[in-house]
Every structure is written in structure tokens, then in C-alpha cells.
Amino acid sequence: MTTEAAKHAAALLAEHRKSIDRLDAVMIYTLAERFRLTQDVGRLKAEHELPPSDPAREERQIARLEALAQEADLDPAFARKFLNFVIAEVIRHHEQIRTGDA
Amino acid sequence: MTMVTPTLETERLLLRRPAPRDVEGFIGLMTSERSRHMGGPKTRAEAWRGFCTELAHWDMRGYGMFAVTMKGDDTCLGLIGPWFPEGWAEHEIGWTLWAAAEGRGIGAEAAQATRSWAYDELGWSTAVSYIAPENGRSRRLAERIGARIDPDAKHNFGEEPVLIYRHPSPEDLG
Numbered sequence: 001m002t003t004e005a006a007k008h009a010a011a012l013l014a015e016h017r018k019s020i021d022r023l024d025a026v027m028i029y030t031l032a033e034r035f036r037l038t039q040d041v042g043r044l045k046a047e048h049e050l051p052p053s054d055p056a057r058e059e060r061q062i063a064r065l066e067a068l069a070q071e072a073d074l075d076p077a078f079a080r081k082f083l084n085f086v087i088a089e090v091i092r093h094h095e096q097i098r099t100g101d102a
Numbered sequence: 103m104t105m106v107t108p109t110l111e112t113e114r115l116l117l118r119r120p121a122p123r124d125v126e127g128f129i130g131l132m133t134s135e136r137s138r139h140m141g142g143p144k145t146r147a148e149a150w151r152g153f154c155t156e157l158a159h160w161d162m163r164g165y166g167m168f169a170v171t172m173k174g175d176d177t178c179l180g181l182i183g184p185w186f187p188e189g190w191a192e193h194e195i196g197w198t199l200w201a202a203a204e205g206r207g208i209g210a211e212a213a214q215a216t217r218s219w220a221y222d223e224l225g226w227s228t229a230v231s232y233i234a235p236e237n238g239r240s241r242r243l244a245e246r247i248g249a250r251i252d253p254d255a256k257h258n259f260g261e262e263p264v265l266i267y268r269h270p271s272p273e274d275l276g
Contacts, residue, residue, distance in 0.1 A: 052251065053241075053251060053265075055238040055241040055242050055245070056238055056242075058235060058236065058238065059236060059238030062235075062236045080236060081263070083236075084234060084235045084236050084263040085261075085263040087235040087236075087263070088235045088263035088264065088265055089263075091235065091251060091253075091265060092251075092253040093253075095251050095252070095253035096253050096254075099253070
């Protein structure tokens with residue numbers, strides 16, 4: 001590789017990395033916002049004595065995300081696993097709010 | 103621990119110790135998409151080994167999941183019952199039904215019978231069921247027979263997302 005080409009590649013890489021860093025920040029803020037919302041939902045459910053989880057809704061959510069992932073060319077199995085993880089965490093929070101552990 | 107091989111009877115079902123002849127249904131399930139909530143799909147060879155574990159659990163522990171059959175028809179429709187392999191944090195009531203057996207309340211009927219048996223005969227004071235969050239059908243079964251998510255229960259599945267449903271205790275059931 002010429003010095004010129006190597007310089008160009010390095011500049012491109014640096015640019016991509018900057019974008020990746022910004023996207024990571026978007027992901028973290030998005031997740032934080034999502035959990036903030038689900039905490040509110042958890043308190044609402046606890047106050048009104050609604051069940052802390054809704055298997056049918058969660059099943060639909062996962063199917064929807066899987067379809068979205070397919071459209072977006074993201075591995076659907078990865079999307080499913082990710083949402084499973086988020087949902088398990090949310091349900092745990094809701095149960096803790098309900099039983100007064102949180 | 104009891105050494106006799108029990109047969110449990112419910113209104114519609116006969117629950118017996120699984121046998122080698124039950125292997126094909128298990129392989130059918132574990133090699134299909136339906137098994138994705140249970141770590142599948144597996145290859146035929148892996149599923150076969152998995153079934154050997156189901157059989158051997160009875161020798162190793164003195165109990166295991168029961169083969170679920172309709173009265174008058176010995177065909178195994180699924181495996182349901184007490185499950186406690188090495189590495190499990192707590193005693194579990196597990197269930198896997200083949201596709202053909204779904205939607206008739208068979209799972210609930212068998213799970214309740216084996217849960218009572220585990221309480222009465224094995225002396226368990228509590229039991230859980232480990233279920234993937236996405237497995238709505240299985241979660242509804244757990245809820246239908248009175249199990250509730252226990253947010254403080256521990257498991258040994260690492261980062262694997264899993265919900266732990268705790269069953270009513272023997273006292274709760276009266």
C-alpha cells in the first residue's frame with residue numbers, strides 16, 4: 001500500500017469509529033430512556049394492582065422485533081435474544097416494585 | 103427417596119416413567135423450531151443424547167420427568183415433571199409437550215399432578231420453572247397453575263435471559 005492510500009484508510013477508519021462511538025451513545029441513551037419508561041409502567045401497574053407481566057404482549061413484541069430485524073438485515077436470532085434479555089430485566093423490575101423490594 | 107417407579111393417574115392422563123420407545127417424539131420436538139425456547143433446535147444426535155439424559159435422570163435422582171400419555175393409549179405426548187440435573191439452582195417442574203398435544207390443557211393437568219407428587223413423595227417444599235421470556239405459551243401454563251415470577255430467585259444460567267416462576271408451596275395448595 002502507498003503512503004497516500006494508508007493515510008486515506010486511517011482517516012476513513014477514524015471517521016467510522018467516531019460514528020460508532022456516537023451510535024453507542026445513542027444506544028445507551030435509548031436503553032436508559034426505555035428502562036425509565038418501563039419503571040414508570042411498573043409503578044403504574046403496582047398502584048393499580050395490574051399483573052406485572054403480560055406474556056401475550058411480550059410474545060407479540062418479540063415477534064415484531066424479529067420481523068423488523070429481518071427487514072433491517074439484522075440477525076433475527078440476535079434481536080430475539082436481545083429483547084428477551086431486556087424483557088426479563090423489565091419483568092424483574094416490575095416484580096420488585098410490586099413486592100416493594102425496589 | 104422412593105425407589106419404586108410410580109405411575110400417576112389424572113382425570114385424562116396416565117403419567118409413567120419414560121422409556122426408550124418414547125425417543126422419536128422427543129427428537130421430533132428438539133430438532134424443530136419449537137425447541138428454540140429450550141436451547142434448540144438440536145441435531146438428531148444431540149437430541150438423542152438429550153433423551154438419554156431424560157431417562158438417566160430417573161436412575162441418578164430416583165425421579166425425573168414423566169412420559170405423558172392419554173389413558174388407553176401408551177403413546178408419549180411429552181415429558182413433564184420434577185427435574186433437577188447437576189447445575190440447577192433449585193428443584194424444577196419442567197414441561198415439554200410435542201406439537202400434537204397442545205391446546206387441550208394436558209400440560210396443566212400433568213404439571214399439577216407431578217408437582218403434587220414431588221411435594222408428597224419427594225418431600226420438596228418448593229419448586230420453580232425456568233422459562234424464556236419469549237415463551238408465552240409456557241408462561242401462560244405456569245400462571246394457569248398458580249406459579250408466579252420470583253424476581254429474587256437465583257439461577258445458574260449465567261447471562262441467559264430466563265424468568266423464574268415459583269410454584270405455590272405445599273401449604274399454599276392445602
